[in-house]
Structures are given as C-alpha cells and as structure tokens.
Amino acid sequence: MAQLLKAAxxxxxxxxxxxxxxxxxxxxxxxxxxxxxxxxxxxxxxYQLNETATEALENGVPLTFEMRIQMRDADAWVWEKDIVxxxxxxxxxxxxxxxxxxxxxxxxxxxxxxATRISALRYMGRISDLAIVNRDKLDLNKEYLVRLEAYLDVxxxxxxxxxxxxxxxxxxxxxxxxxxxxxx
Amino acid sequence: MGVAAKAMKQKRLDLxxxxxxxxxxxxxxxxxxxxxxxxxxxxxxxxxxxxxxVAGLVVLVLLVGWSVWxxxxxxRRQVAGSRLNVRLVVTFVMLSMAPVSVVYLYSLQxxxxxxxxxxxxxxxxxMEDALSLSQVALDLHKRELLTLSESLLxxxxxxxxxxxxxxxxxxxxxxxxxxxxxxxxxxxxxxLSHQNPDVLTPSPPSGGMIRQAVGGKNFVALVxxxxxxxxxxxxxxxxxxxxxxxxxxxxxxxxxxxxTTNVQDAYEIYKERAYMRGSIKFSFALTLSLVLLLGxxxxxxxxxxxxxxxxQPIKDLSEGTQAVAEGDYFKRLPMPKNRDELGFxxxxxxxxxxxxxxxxxxxxxSRRELQNQHNYLGTVLGALSTGVIALDExxxxxxxxxxxEQILHLGISEEQGKRLDALAERxxxxxxxxxxxxxxxxxxxxxxTLYREAGRQVLxxxxxxxxxxxxxxxxxxxxxxxxxELVRAQRDAAWGEVARRLAHEIKNPLTPIQLSAERLRRKYxxxxxxxxxxxxxxxxxxxxxxxxxxxxxxxxFSDYARPCKMQPRPLEIDVFLADVMALYEGGLSxxxxxxxxxxCMIEGDAIRLRQxxxxxxxxxxxxxxxxxxxxxQVSSGLYEYAGxxxxxITVQDNGCGFDADSLDQVFEPYVTNxxxxxxxxxxxxxxxxxxxxxxxxxxxxxxxxxxxxxRLPLRPLIENKQEEITAVKESQGNKA
Numbered sequence: 001m002a003q004l005l006k007a008a009x010x011x012x013x014x015x016x017x018x019x020x021x022x023x024x025x026x027x028x029x030x031x032x033x034x035x036x037x038x039x040x041x042x043x044x045x046x047y048q049l050n051e052t053a054t055e056a057l058e059n060g061v062p063l064t065f066e067m068r069i070q071m072r073d074a075d076a077w078v079w080e081k082d083i084v085x086x087x088x089x090x091x092x093x094x095x096x097x098x099x100x101x102x103x104x105x106x107x108x109x110x111x112x113x114x115a116t117r118i119s120a121l122r123y124m125g126r127i128s129d130l131a132i133v134n135r136d137k138l139d140l141n142k143e144y145l146v147r148l149e150a151y152l153d154v155x156x157x158x159x160x161x162x163x164x165x166x167x168x169x170x171x172x173x174x175x176x177x178x179x180x181x182x183x184x
Numbered sequence: 185m186g187v188a189a190k191a192m193k194q195k196r197l198d199l200x201x202x203x204x205x206x207x208x209x210x211x212x213x214x215x216x217x218x219x220x221x222x223x224x225x226x227x228x229x230x231x232x233x234x235x236x237x238v239a240g241l242v243v244l245v246l247l248v249g250w251s252v253w254x255x256x257x258x259x260r261r262q263v264a265g266s267r268l269n270v271r272l273v274v275t276f277v278m279l280s281m282a283p284v285s286v287v288y289l290y291s292l293q294x295x296x297x298x299x300x301x302x303x304x305x306x307x308x309x310x311m312e313d314a315l316s317l318s319q320v321a322l323d324l325h326k327r328e329l330l331t332l333s334e335s336l337l338x339x340x341x342x343x344x345x346x347x348x349x350x351x352x353x354x355x356x357x358x359x360x361x362x363x364x365x366x367x368x369x370x371x372x373x374x375x376l377s378h379q380n381p382d383v384l385t386p387s388p389p390s391g392g393m394i395r396q397a398v399g400g401k402n403f404v405a406l407v408x409x410x411x412x413x414x415x416x417x418x419x420x421x422x423x424x425x426x427x428x429x430x431x432x433x434x435x436x437x438x439x440x441x442x443x444t445t446n447v448q449d450a451y452e453i454y455k456e457r458a459y460m461r462g463s464i465k466f467s468f469a470l471t472l473s474l475v476l477l478l479g480x481x482x483x484x485x486x487x488x489x490x491x492x493x494x495x496q497p498i499k500d501l502s503e504g505t506q507a508v509a510e511g512d513y514f515k516r517l518p519m520p521k522n523r524d525e526l527g528f529x530x531x532x533x534x535x536x537x538x539x540x541x542x543x544x545x546x547x548x549x550s551r552r553e554l555q556n557q558h559n560y561l562g563t564v565l566g567a568l569s570t571g572v573i574a575l576d577e578x579x580x581x582x583x584x585x586x587x588x589e590q591i592l593h594l595g596i597s598e599e600q601g602k603r604l605d606a607l608a609e610r611x612x613x614x615x616x617x618x619x620x621x622x623x624x625x626x627x628x629x630x631x632x633t634l635y636r637e638a639g640r641q642v643l644x645x646x647x648x649x650x651x652x653x654x655x656x657x658x659x660x661x662x663x664x665x666x667x668x669e670l671v672r673a674q675r676d677a678a679w680g681e682v683a684r685r686l687a688h689e690i691k692n693p694l695t696p697i698q699l700s701a702e703r704l705r706r707k708y709x710x711x712x713x714x715x716x717x718x719x720x721x722x723x724x725x726x727x728x729x730x731x732x733x734x735x736x737x738x739x740x741f742s743d744y745a746r747p748c749k750m751q752p753r754p755l756e757i758d759v760f761l762a763d764v765m766a767l768y769e770g771g772l773s774x775x776x777x778x779x780x781x782x783x784c785m786i787e788g789d790a791i792r793l794r795q796x797x798x799x800x801x802x803x804x805x806x807x808x809x810x811x812x813x814x815x816x817q818v819s820s821g822l823y824e825y826a827g828x829x830x831x832x833i834t835v836q837d838n839g840c841g842f843d844a845d846s847l848d849q850v851f852e853p854y855v856t857n858x859x860x861x862x863x864x865x866x867x868x869x870x871x872x873x874x875x876x877x878x879x880x881x882x883x884x885x886x887x888x889x890x891x892x893x894x895r896l897p898l899r900p901l902i903e904n905k906q907e908e909i910t911a912v913k914e915s916q917g918n919k920a
Contacts, residue, residue: 059459060452096455097318097448098406098414113407115392158456159230160464166231 023048024065024150024175031146031180037135039182041069045125045150045175049117052170053152056161057117062093064106064156065124067148071133074143074181083144084133089153090124138184146182150175199489202247206482209240237474244481251488264506265499269491276487281480288476295468303458315451318444322406325436326416330404332359333418333432343426349375359432362415363387367429369398374428389431393419397429406436414441497526504533513541573662574650579603582659591643591666592617593636621647621662631667640848642668676871679853683741683864691738694731701727744853744864750875752787754899757820757831760790764797765818775801778819784831785899792872799865800835800892807839807890814838823895830878830895838889842882850882 030042045067049057057063071084089106100113101120114120138144151174154165165171212233255273258266336355340348348366356364356377365386366374371394376386393403396419403419414436422428436444457464500517507515515537517530565572571588573596575581580603584596592607592614599606608618613636620632624647634641645664652659705724709717758779768775801816808814816837823832842850851870856863866882873880878896885891 056459060456061459095408095448096315096451097322097444098408099319100405100407102408111408113405114390115405119390119392155228155231158460158463160460160467162230163234163467163470164463166234 023050023053023152023173026148026150026175026178029148029178029180031182033135033184034131038131039133039135041127041130041132041146041148043067043125043127043148043178045127047121047125049121050170050173052168053173054117057092057094060094060096061158061161062091062156064089064091064153065150066153067127067150069130069132069146069148071144071146071182074145083137086130086132088127091156092120092124135184140184142183144182144184146180148175148178202244202485202489205240205243206478209237209244209478212237212240237478241474241477241481244478244485248481248484248488251485255488263499264502265495268498269495272491272494273484273487276490277484280483280487284476284479284483288472291472292469295472296465299461299465299468303461307454308458311451311454314447318447321440322436322444325440326404326406326418329416329432329434330402330418330420332434333404333420333430334402334423336364336432337420337422337428337430338424341424343424345374345426345428348426348428351375352377355430355432359434361432361434363431363433365431367394367431369394369427369429371429386431387417387433389419389429393417393431394429397421414444496520497530501529501533504537508537508540513537513544569665571662571664571666573604575604575660575662577652577657577659579660581606588664591664617643617645617664621645632664640668641666642671672874675852679867680744683744683853687738687742690734691742694735694738698728698731701731740864740868744868744871750789750792752789752876754785755788755790755793757781757784757786757833757896760788760793761797761818761820761833764794768801774814775805775816775818778817781820781822781831784820784822786831786876786896787899788876788896789872793876796869796872796894797833797835799869800894803865803892804835804837804839804890807837807841822898825895829898831898833894833896834891835894836885836889836891838885838887841884841888841890844884847882847884851880 025046025048026043027046028042028044030040032040032042034040047065049063053063067086067088067090069084069086069088070082072082073080087107091104091106093102093104094100094117095102095113098113100115101117103112103114103120103124104110112120112123114123132146152171154162154171157165157171215229215233255266255269259270336359339358340351340355342348342351345366345368352364352366352375355361356379361379363376363378363383363386365376367386367389368374371389371391373386376384378386396403398421400421402421403417405417407415407417409415416434416436418430418432418434420430420432422430497517497520504515504517516534519530519534520527565583565585566587568585569587571585571591573581573584573588581596581600583600589596592611594607594611594614596607599610604618604621608615613634616634617632620630629644629646632643632645634643643664644667645662647660647662650659650661651657701724705720709720712720758781761777761779765775765777797818801818804816805814808816814837816835819834819836821832821834823830851866853867854863856865870880873894873896876896878894880892880894883891883893
C-alpha cells in the first residue's frame with residue numbers, strides 16, 4: 001500500500017482518453033514521473049484501417065505510420081522550437097509468401113512479423129516507457145503542453161498513389177491529437 | 185521618358201514575366217513527369233512541384249480570364265479594333281486548340297492502353313503459380329521440420345525437465361537447427377541450445393505461438409531475418425504430455441531462401457503495380473492534362489498578346505481618324521517598330537494630319553484677319569453719326585449700326601432677320617420712312633419727314649445696292665441722317681437774316697418820320713383853324729402811333745434776330761413758375777397754376793424763360809372769349825422719354841384753339857391767327873426753348889381750346905433728390 005502511495009506521489013499525471021470512432025484512436029495515454037525525475041510516456045494507439053488502406057496493404061503496398069510526441073512551452077509562439085520532439089515511424093507490410101505481416105521500426109530498425117494484421121497493428125500501437133525528458137530540464141514555474149499525434153504518412157505511399165491520396169478522404173488516416181498540460 | 189515609352193517598357197516586363205512563368209511551369213511539369221516515372225531524386229518534390237504547377241496554372245488562367253474580360257468589355261463598348269481583336273484571338277485559339285486536343289486525346293488513350301499492356305492475364309497466373317509453387321515447397325519443408333521437431337521431443341524418454349534441458353544440445357546437433365529451446369506451458373525457459381554459444385537467451389516466442397501450441401495445434405512459420413534470410417520457426421507441444429513446449433528454429437538453405445525471396449519480391453512488385461494501375465493512369469493523365477492546360481492557356485495568352493500587337497496600329501489609326509473627325513488636327517500616332525504596310529499607313533496618316541494642321545493654321549489666320557476687318561468695320565459704323573442698315577437680297581435686315589437705332593429711337597438688332605416693315609409695326613411713326621424705302625428711291629436719295637411725338641423729324645436717306653458675294657447676290661444698304669436740326673437751323677438763320685434786314689432797313693426812317701410828324705403838328709397846329717388843326721392833330725397822332733407800332737414790330741424783329749446770350753442757372757421749376765404766376769393774380773382773366781414737380785431743377789436763363797411764360801400766358805388770355813368761363817391753366821410735371829427725364833410745363837386755355845390747317849406751323853415766324861401781332865411770339869418761344877435743350881408742341885384740346893406742351897431737360901440730380909422725385913412720381917400716379 002505504501003509503495004502504491006509512493007508511486008502515486010511520483011505519478012505526475014495519468015490520463016486515459018477515449019475518442020469517438022476514427023481510423024486511429026489513442027485508447028490510453030499515461031505520463032509518468034519516475035524516481036530519477038524522468039518523464040515517461042506509455043500509450044496505446046488503436047488502429048482501425050478502412051477498406052481502402054486494407055486493400056492496398058493486402059496488395060503489397062507498404063503503409064507508413066508516424067507517431068509524433070512533442071512537448072513545448074504552453075505559452076510559446078508557433079514559431080518557437082519544441083522542447084522535445086519524437087517521431088516514431090513504423091512500416092506495416094504484408095508478405096504474401098509467408099502470409100505474415102511485417103512491422104519494421106524505421107527509428108530503431110527492428111523488424112517483427114505477425115501472423116495476423118490485428119496483432120501487427122496492436123504491436124505498432126503500443127508505446128512502453130518512452131522517456132521523453134528529464135525533469136531538471138524543465139522550468140518548474142512554467143506550464144508545458146504535451147501533444148501526441150498519429151497519422152498515415154501519405155508522402156510515403158508509392159508516388160502514383162499520392163495524387164489520389166491527396167484528394168481522397170479514405171487516405172486521410174489520423175488520430176485525434178491528444179494534448180495535456182503539464183506542470184512539473 | 186514619355187508615356188508611350190513607359191507603356192512599351194511595361195509591356196516588355198509583362199511579356200518577360202509571363203514567359204518566365206511558362207518556362208518555370210514547363211520545367212516543373214518535366215520534373216513532375218520524372219517523379220511519376222519513379223525518379224527517387226524527385227520523389228520528395230512531387231507535392232511542391234504539383235502545388236507550384238497548379239498555382240502557376242491558376243495565375244495563367246487568371247491572366248487569360250482578365251484578358252478575356254478586357255476584350256469583351258472593349259467589344260461591348262465598341263472600342264476601335266476590338267472586333268478584329270476578337271476575331272484574331274478566336275482564330276489563334278482555335279488553331280492551337282484543335283491539334284493539341286487531338287494529341288491529348290490520343291496520348292491519353294495510348295497511355296491507358298500502354299499501362300494496361302503491362303498487366304497480362306498470363307503474367308498474372310504465372311506470378312500466382314510461382315508464388316504458390318514457392319509456398320508449396322516451403323510448406324513441405326516446414327512440415328518436414330515440424331515433424332522433425334515433434335520427433336525430437338519423443339526421442340527423449342526422460343520425464344525430468346533437467347534431463348531434458350541437458351538434452352537440447354543433442355537435439356540441436358541432431359536436427360541441424362539454429363536454436364532449440366524448451367519452455368513450460370507458461371512460457372518459462374527450461375533449456376536452450378544455440379549454434380552461437382554467446383546467445384544465452386532464447387528468441388522469445390510470441391503469446392500467439394504459445395497459445396496455438398498449447399491449444400493442440402503446433403506452430404510452424406517461415407520467418408524472415410536479417411539480410412533477407414529465411415528461417416523456419418516451429419513450436420510444438422510435447423506429445424508425451426510432460427508439460428513442455430519446444431521451439432526450434434531451422435535455417436533455410438541459401439538457394440531456397442534466395443529463390444523464394446526473389447519470387448516473393450517479384451510478386452510483391454507485380455501485385456503492387458497491378459493494384460496501382462488506376463493510380464498510375466491517373467498520375468500520367470494528371471501530368472498530361474496539366475501539360476495540355478498549360479499549353480492551351482499559354483497559347484491563349486500568346487494569342488491575346490499577338491493580336492493586341494497586331495491590332496494596336498489599326499486601333500491607333502481608328503482613334504486618330506476619329507480625333508481628326510472631331511477636329512483634333514494635332515493628333516500624331518506612334519510609329520510601329522516594324523516598317524511594314526501598317527507602318528507606312530501610320531506614316532501617311534501622320535503626314536496627312538500635319539498638312540491638315542498647316543491648312544488649318546492658314547485658315548485660322550485668314551479668319552482672324554477677317555474678324556479684325558469686321559471689328560474695324562463695326563467700330564467705324566459704331567462711330568458714325570449716320571444711321572446704316574444693311575438688307576440682304578430678300579430685303580431682310582442684316583445689320584444696323586447704333587446711330588440708326590438712335591435716330592429711329594428703336595432697337596433694330598431685335599428685328600434682325602425680319603423685313604423693314606417690322607420697324608413700322610413696332611413704331612407706327614416710322615411708317616412714312618418704311619413706305620418711302622419700300623417705294624424705292626430712284627434718284628438715289630430722299631428726304632423723309634416723320635411726325636414724332638417729340639416733334640417733326642426730317643431724315644435724309646440714301647438707298648444703294650450692295651454686292652454680297654461673287655455670285656452676284658445683291659442686297660441693299662440704307663444710309664440716313666437726322667437733318668431735323670440742320671433744316672431748322674437753316675430756316676432760323678434765313679428768318680433771322682430777314683428780320684435783321686427788316687429791322688435795319690425799316691427802323692432807320694421811322695424816327696425822322698415820327699419827328700417830322702411831331703414838328704408839323706407843333707409848327708402848323710397853332711396857325712390853323714380849329715377844324716384844320718383837328719385834322720392835322722389826328723393825322724400826326726396817327727402817324728406817330730403807327731410809327732411807334734412799327735418801331736415795336738421792328739424791335740421784335742430785332743429781338744428775334746439777336747444772337748442768343750444765355751445765362752443759365754439752376755431753377756426749381758415750381759418756385760420759378762409760382763413767381764411768374766404771381767403777376768397774374770387778381771387779373772381780369774383767371775390764370776390757375778397747378779405745380780406738380782416739387783424739387784425738380786432745370787438749368788435755365790430765368791429772364792428768357794419768364795419771357796416764354798409771359799408769351800404763352802398772354803397768347804392764352806388773348807384767345808379767351810369774353811366771359812367768366814375763360815381760364816388759363818398752367819401746370820408742371822415730370823416726364824420720361826427714352827430713358828431721359830424732363831420737366832413738362834403745360835399752358836392750356838379754353839379759348840378758340842389753333843387753326844387746324846396751320847397747327848404744324850404755329851411756331852414758324854409770321855404765322856399767327858391774331859389780327860394784331862407780328863407772328864414772332866411763338867417763334868421766339870420755340871427758339872428760347874430750343875436754346876434750353878427742350879422741345880415744344882402745340883395741340884388743340886378736344887373740348888375746345890389750345891394746349892402748349894413744353895419739355896425742358898431735368899438738371900442732373902444729386903442722390904438725395906432722387907428719392908424726392910420718386911416720391912413725386914408716386915404722388916402723380918396717385919392723383920392720376
């Protein structure tokens with residue numbers, strides 16, 4: 001119980017959000033301050049590919065998703081630089097020979113295969129213990145804005161598909177941005 | 185720098201800007217085309233290039249739209265050259281649109297068919313078959329390895345997990361696997377053997393693999409690893425029910441791996457392209473369409489630019505012609521750069537306007553000279569005291585000088601363009617003048633007498649033909665002088681000379697006659713008898729009386745002939761008349777005075793005017809019949825005529841009046857109705873009045889009696905008197 005309380009004391013904030021039906025949904029996001037004063041992010045992004053994207057995937061078109069995590073001064077102007085910015089890019093691809101779904105992490109280079117699309121998407125949507133910033137780098141008197149975005153990178157599609165993708169809402173696959181005000 | 189040069193420079197800048205835009209758009213389209221053809225270098229630039237091209241195209245469309253709007257506006261306003269401009273633009277656009285459209289349609293069709301030809305049913309089937317063959321081969325390999333894995337577990341009969349853990353090395357060595365690992369049913373590692381001794385942890389199985397194997401369906405899959413190598417990964421449940429799971433990872437031979445990888449890559453590429461067939465067509469069609477639109481709108485703008493350049497000299501010529509038609513002879517057109525037929529036409533136009541301008545300058549100089557002559561003639565005519573009226577060939581009044589208006593007392597300029605009769609219609613007193621002119625003056629000049637309200641007016645007229653132009657059109661010029669005063673002066677001078685001679689010739693013997701008669705009476709009266717003396721006395725008395733009478737007559741002649749010596753001074757007329765009338769108060773004949781000009785002053789000689797009044801009153805008294813009804817009325821008043829003010833003095837009696845036949849000559853010398861008198865009284869009166877600048881006339885009163893009306897000019901008034909006169913006039917109006 002005491003450990004739980006201590007953990008709760010370290011917990012700066014915890015947010016669980018559920019957004020209405022969309023292609024991508026942040027089903028759970030957690031910000032945690034560890035004992036060594038580092039802020040961690042845990043998140044679960046739920047992918048719901050529409051028919052167009054699924055068809056493209058099954059026909060061998062690789063789909064690139066990007067999750068962007070940024071932290072900035074809440075009062076900062078638009079042109080001011082972010083304090084923290086992470087771009088986690090993953091490519092989902094179907095391998096017809098093995099009938100497996102391959103997930104490749106473009107940030108780290110790791111590659112995972114999955115027998116089903118659902119398990120591959122679940123794997124892609126999971127962010128565990130991602131340390132984004134040290135507390136000592138933050139001004140304790142300021143308020144910060146943490147923002148998570150996730151979307152399909154249309155620019156990574158094969159070029160012939162892009163003109164249609166620019167015009168079609170089927171390819172406008174993105175999550176409702178998640179924002180949280182953080183006071184260290 | 186002139187306006188034309190600035191406009192030319194601006195046009196050049198516009199042309200340069202548009203040309204650069206078109207070149208940039210073409211370059212962007214070329215790069216887009218490269219990107220579509222899978223050029224990796226341009227792949228990232230596809231979207232910016234697309235945006236730039238579309239934006240440039242929008243700018244081009246706006247430019248063309250603006251040009252179209254300007255052209256339609258000019259066309260509606262019927263601006264010079266707009267119709268030709270429209271025809272040229274439509275022709276150019278149609279000429280460029282037709283071949284480009286044909287090429288576009290055929291290119292689109294060729295492109296579509298060309299892309300479709302990439303994908304053939306046989307190729308599809310071959311690819312599917314190759315993939316299936318690979319899958320079958322791999323499945324067979326996987327099943328063999330799965331069976332091998334199951335046999336590895338059954339080959340170890342020991343049920344101890346520790347013993348099994350020690351035997352995994354043998355299993356790996358027997359099977360030739362890369363890795364053999366043992367797990368319990370919860371996924372906890374029991375034993376591991378890896379071909380690399382440095383690897384101390386097994387490849388973690390996924391939950392799905394464990395659940396599938398525990399569920400009774402052993403797992404086997406072909407898994408890609410690094411360098412596109414394939415491995416076969418198996419997870420089997422211990423068939424001896426010892427609560428164990430065995431994971432085995434077997435290598436796939438390099439040949440099989442390479443072959444299957446190649447098949448898979450080829451299949452994926454083919455499948456992807458087959459899927460993107462529509463998108464590829466769309467991308468190429470989009471690029472081609474952008475090229476088409478760029479070409480069309482570029483050609484359209486070029487058509488506008490070219491037609492404007494072609495039409496501009498024609499437009500200038502049209503505007504120049506219109507300007508010349510409106511009288512602008514200074515119009516010069518800018519010379520086109522090309523010395524072609526249009527340049528020659530513009531040059532000829534400029535030469536024409538130059539010559540017209542010179543001719544106009546000469547005509548202006550002639551007109552100015554003519555105007556000067558006209559002004560000179562007008563000044564001369566205006567300065568003439570002789571009246572001049574010019575009539576055209578139809579007898580209509582063309583011009584008249586101011587002297588004519590003064591002589592005729594009529595504004596002739598208002599009657600310009602009318603016949604001479606119009607003058608008589610406006611002033612009936614001019615009828616004799618008009619009739620005399622209409623009757624023709626054969627002898628060249630004539631004397632016309634007008635009986636005006638102010639008295640008789642004698643005009644000496646000359647009527648001459650006047651050549652109006654070179655075609656023989658002939659009008660007339662009427663020249664006339666007012667010789668009334670001249671005639672009167674001549675007559676007065678003649679009568680004066682008669683009187684002077686009479687006085688001189690008669691007066692001299694009268695005194696000796698009178699003295700002789702008195703001497704005769706004085707010397708012989710005493711010597712004669714009473715009867716004879718009585719006769720002598722009567723005879724000498726008669727001689728003396730007649731001589732006295734003749735002396736009186738001679739003196740009057742002398743007075744009439746005597747030159748005037750005026751001593752004018754300001755006189756207030758009512759006061760003056762009242763002074764004169766005081767002499768007649770209490771007389772036998774009633775004389776009444778009615779003053780109606782209070783405060784009105786004249787410049788006059790009081791003695792001579794007194795003589796005038798005495799003469800007139802005396803004449804009136806002499807004309808009265810005996811009785812109580814006889815009465816002489818003297819009145820004063822103000823009178824205005826032709827903008828001038830007069831004092832009017834009227835002496836009226838109710839006697840027998842003037843003889844109607846001699847009414848016009850009552851003021852002539854020796855004209856009298858009386859038995860006694862010289863007939864010089866009224867002549868002297870008229871002379872004195874004339875010397876005062878006035879006029880006098882006589883008339884008979886309808887009820888009986890005579891009336892003498894005398895008008896003397898009013899002395900110029902000071903301002904404070906003007907109000908009094910106005911008041912007097914108002915009072916006169918009230919009395920009337």
